[in-house]
Amino acid sequence: xxxxxxxxxxxxxxxxxxxxxxxxxxxxxxxxxxxxxxxxxxxxxxxxxxxxxxxxxxxxxxxxxxxxxxxxxxxxxxxxxxxxxxxxxxxxxxxxxxxxxxxxxxxxxxxxxxxxxxxxxxxxxxxxx
Amino acid sequence: xxxxxxxxxxxxxxxxxxxxxxxxxxxxxxxxxxxxxxxxxxxxxxxxxxxxxxxxxxxxxxxxxxxxxxxxxxxxxxxxxxxxxxxxxxxxxxxxxxxxxxxxxxxxxxxxxxxxxxxxxxxxxxxxxxxxxxxxxxxxxxxxxxxxxxxxxxxxxxxxxxxxxxxxxxxxxxxxxxxxxxxxxxxxxxxxxxxxxxxxxxxxxxxxxxxxxxxxxxxxxxxxxxxxxxxxxxxxxxxxxxxxxxxxxxxxxxxxxxxxxxxxxxxxxxxxxxxxxxxxxxxxxxxxxxxxxxxxxxxxxxxxxxxxxxxxxxxxxxxxxxxxxxxxxxxxxxxxxxxxxxxxxxxxxxxxxxxxxxx
Numbered sequence: 001x002x003x004x005x006x007x008x009x010x011x012x013x014x015x016x017x018x019x020x021x022x023x024x025x026x027x028x029x030x031x032x033x034x035x036x037x038x039x040x041x042x043x044x045x046x047x048x049x050x051x052x053x054x055x056x057x058x059x060x061x062x063x064x065x066x067x068x069x070x071x072x073x074x075x076x077x078x079x080x081x082x083x084x085x086x087x088x089x090x091x092x093x094x095x096x097x098x099x100x101x102x103x104x105x106x107x108x109x110x111x112x113x114x115x116x117x118x119x120x121x122x123x124x125x126x127x128x129x
Numbered sequence: 130x131x132x133x134x135x136x137x138x139x140x141x142x143x144x145x146x147x148x149x150x151x152x153x154x155x156x157x158x159x160x161x162x163x164x165x166x167x168x169x170x171x172x173x174x175x176x177x178x179x180x181x182x183x184x185x186x187x188x189x190x191x192x193x194x195x196x197x198x199x200x201x202x203x204x205x206x207x208x209x210x211x212x213x214x215x216x217x218x219x220x221x222x223x224x225x226x227x228x229x230x231x232x233x234x235x236x237x238x239x240x241x242x243x244x245x246x247x248x249x250x251x252x253x254x255x256x257x258x259x260x261x262x263x264x265x266x267x268x269x270x271x272x273x274x275x276x277x278x279x280x281x282x283x284x285x286x287x288x289x290x291x292x293x294x295x296x297x298x299x300x301x302x303x304x305x306x307x308x309x310x311x312x313x314x315x316x317x318x319x320x321x322x323x324x325x326x327x328x329x330x331x332x333x334x335x336x337x338x339x340x341x342x343x344x345x346x347x348x349x350x351x352x353x354x355x356x357x358x359x360x361x362x363x364x365x366x367x368x369x370x371x372x373x374x375x376x377x378x379x380x381x382x383x384x385x386x387x388x389x390x391x392x393x394x395x396x397x398x399x400x401x402x403x404x405x406x407x408x409x410x411x412x413x414x415x416x417x418x419x420x421x422x423x424x425x426x427x428x429x430x431x432x433x434x435x436x437x438x439x440x441x442x443x444x445x446x447x448x449x450x451x452x453x454x455x456x457x458x459x460x461x462x463x464x465x466x467x468x469x470x471x472x473x474x475x476x477x478x479x480x481x482x483x484x485x486x487x488x
Contacts, residue, residue, distance in 0.1 A: 007424065037450070055359050059422060079458060
């Protein structure tokens with residue numbers, strides 16, 4: 001019979017400048033990237049990075065200002081992250097520095113202009129003017 | 130070095146029921162680079178948490194996919210149940226496991242049919258889908274639906290299945306097994322099928338780990354990251370062991386799915402055998418206030434369901450990360466160096482579900 005291993009979840013807050021170093025340590029420990037997503041929290045955006053190893057789920061939370069949100073891409077450490085980072089750029093307006101495969105805001109090929117984050121749309125309008 | 134040409138593959142292509150686009154950079158007949166594009170039919174289902182109360186969202190999340198809809202509903206419920214800190218009655222967990230494994234049989238048979246269609250074996254395709262119909266009949270008899278079931282809810286399930294009906298399902302599965310055995314030998318032993326799959330699109334174990342591949346794509350390369358080990362549903366009591374192959378090629382991925390069809394039948398029969406009596410749901414008080422990441426092993430692989438609540442009737446965030454999302458990097462890697470003629474087989478063997486990806 002298979003051994004029962006209940007999933008253990010940890011949520012850890014990480015300052016944005018320390019993200020790359022923390023993710024690099026996680027990779028060294030043998031974790032794999034599960035997912036990355038963002039949540040709009042009023043004037044801030046919360047990015048959530050999930051990593052898994054042997055039924056332990058490590059979730060890193062990074063808080064960013066909703067206006068001019070910017071993060072370092074983790075694609076140099078976990079290349080598959082490009083899918084999630086391009087998605088977060090288009091949906092939440094987060095800019096990723098050193099993104100390995102950058103779709104330049106065209107990850108979603110739909111009629112509605114991206115990013116959909118209201119603050120980022122305002123910035124975009126301001127830039128056009 | 131031959132001349133480089135870019136060949137567009139998709140979004141409309143005979144092997145693609147749904148739109149995904151690949152820019153294939155080829156040198157002579159060999160693919161040297163592949164750049165994927167998705168997002169043609171993004172539906173914004175996650176954003177609907179702002180308009181639907183959390184008990185209703187299960188109907189939305191089920192509609193992420195028409196093939197593994199039960200699993201998505203369960204994944205959502207699991208995430209919200211974790212958020213609320215509630216435990217579901219054992220009978221409900223067993224019923225969920227049975228429906229989920231039926232979903233896996235139906236999904237893998239659907240994929241095997243599409244694979245047969247992809248390499249031009251039409252009669253094999255039709256026979257495979259004919260068998261799949263019997264699984265949909267079981268769904269219809271037990272849930273009332275063939276595609277969307279709406280039986281899973283936060284706190285349990287909406288319908289019970291009588292023990293007599295469960296015994297009948299076990300008998301039906303014996304018939305389905307016999308028919309599937311006849312077809313599986315064609316998929317695994319026929320020389321014309323093997324010629325298209327063996328040694329094509331090899332993904333090594335290390336590459337599968339580095340690219341964070343999931344599901345049969347990872348297990349076909351010997352990587353065991355099956356989520357059914359994490360203690361949910363009835364799996365711990367059913368003696369579940371993940372099916373692994375080490376070839377890493379299209380054939381290995383096909384073999385994992387064929388073996389999983391039979392494994393799912395065994396798991397369902399065992400669940401029916403030891404099904405506990407009792408309630409099928411519990412009453413819930415309050416609203417989710419906190420966050421929880423639920424995971425499910427969908428037929429295509431691991432899926433994530435992140436829910437965040439603030440104590441109101443509306444969730445602050447509902448995130449679904451589907452298996453195809455995670456397997457696109459592995460697809461891009463395996464395409465590099467393959468023959469142009471093998472691209473359709475390669476794309477098929479990750480079992481892409483764009484409906485899931487474009488949730």
